[in-house]
Amino acid sequence: AQSVTQLGSHVSVSEGALVLLRCNYSSSVPPYLFWYVQYPNQGLQLLLKYTSAATLVKGINGFEAEFKKSETSFHLTKPSAHMSDAAEYFCAVSLTYNQGGKLIFGQGTELSVKP
Amino acid sequence: DVKVTQSSRYLVKRTGEKVFLECVQDMDHENMFWYRQDPGLGLRLIYFSYDVKMKEKGDIPEGYSVSREKKERFSLILESASTNQTSMYLCAVQGRSNQPQHFGDGTRLSIL
Numbered sequence: 001a002q003s004v005t006q007l008g009s010h011v012s013v014s015e016g017a018l019v020l021l022r023c024n025y026s027s028s029v030p031p032y033l034f035w036y037v038q039y040p041n042q043g044l045q046l047l048l049k050y051t052s053a054a055t056l057v058k059g060i061n062g063f064e065a066e067f068k069k070s071e072t073s074f075h076l077t078k079p080s081a082h083m084s085d086a087a088e089y090f091c092a093v094s095l096t097y098n099q100g101g102k103l104i105f106g107q108g109t110e111l112s113v114k115p
Numbered sequence: 116d117v118k119v120t121q122s123s124r125y126l127v128k129r130t131g132e133k134v135f136l137e138c139v140q141d142m143d144h145e146n147m148f149w150y151r152q153d154p155g156l157g158l159r160l161i162y163f164s165y166d167v168k169m170k171e172k173g174d175i176p177e178g179y180s181v182s183r184e185k186k187e188r189f190s191l192i193l194e195s196a197s198t199n200q201t202s203m204y205l206c207a208v209q210g211r212s213n214q215p216q217h218f219g220d221g222t223r224l225s226i227l
Contacts, residue, residue, distance in 0.1 A: 034215055041124075041221070043205055051213070090158070101212035101216075102173075103216055107156075107157045108157055
């Protein structure tokens with residue numbers, strides 16, 4: 001069965017520092033993986049998606065994620081944090097086709113950015 | 116990208132009321148979803164629909180029902196609202212399986 005684990009419910013970085021948000025997945029088939037961002041009192045916005053093309057995926061707002069099959073990981077990074085990056089981030093894996101397109105979400109990681 | 120519109124951003128209802136949450140998309144996507152989001156519990160799937168008049172239960176369907184009479188509209192119904200249904204409700208739309216889901220802005224529902 002597919003599952004997603006996000007390591008660390010809260011991450012705090014200084015402005016300008018590297019952002020690293022960790023996501024590990026479990027899947028019996030090649031996965032489709034997604035990162036979403038949620039700002040306070042808003043819905044989820046798609047940051048980037050992995051769909052078995054390139055292993056390094058670039059998304060919006062300067063974020064990128066690398067798919068590592070050997071580590072079953074899909075960590076999200078950004079070289080230099082900005083105050084506007086403070087939000088909650090969700091990693092998600094798509095269930096197999098016969099599950100009707102459902103996603104399994106991780107518990108989320110809240111990112112704080114200190115000035 | 117698809118635009119997903121939820122009818123209310125904030126809603127306050129009383130215990131026992133029948134509550135309707137509406138979600139409308141501006142494309143012709145088949146799959147639509149209703150989630151609730153609670154602190155520490157992440158997103159939990161309530162119901163989803165993969166076509167008009169088709170629906171499937173998610174992980175926490177108890178106390179809820181849904182309606183999809185037209186492709187662009189997916190309604191979540193709280194048959195008799197209870198305080199434990201106070202939550203953030205998110206609607207999502209998906210073109211095809213394994214494609215990203217696109218979310219509305221959410222409805223923060225309070226049941227008093």
